[in-house]
Amino acid sequence: MNWGPTGTARSMVTFDPDGLTWAQRDGDACVVCHKKWPRPRVRVGRLPDDSAVLACADCAEALFPAPLAKVVAFPARF
Numbered sequence: 001m002n003w004g005p006t007g008t009a010r011s012m013v014t015f016d017p018d019g020l021t022w023a024q025r026d027g028d029a030c031v032v033c034h035k036k037w038p039r040p041r042v043r044v045g046r047l048p049d050d051s052a053v054l055a056c057a058d059c060a061e062a063l064f065p066a067p068l069a070k071v072v073a074f075p076a077r078f
């Protein structure tokens, strides 16, 4: 499954559904800030039943700092 250019190779974190609301479990709300709009779009983990856990871009970046939102440009060498 390809979720876009943000690093699908990262191993998925499994979240405990007991700590999540129904909206969060359904992927309707950000797992961090509970925001439903704009819709969370970054898959930050999964549940034990393998459904996706989503977060908005800002929260995902806070959860997994470096690789997400940024493209690192390597300086050219001479």
Ligand SMILES: [Zn+2]
Pocket: 030, 031, 032, 033, 034, 035, 055, 056, 057, 058, 059, 060
């Ligand atoms: Zn959020």
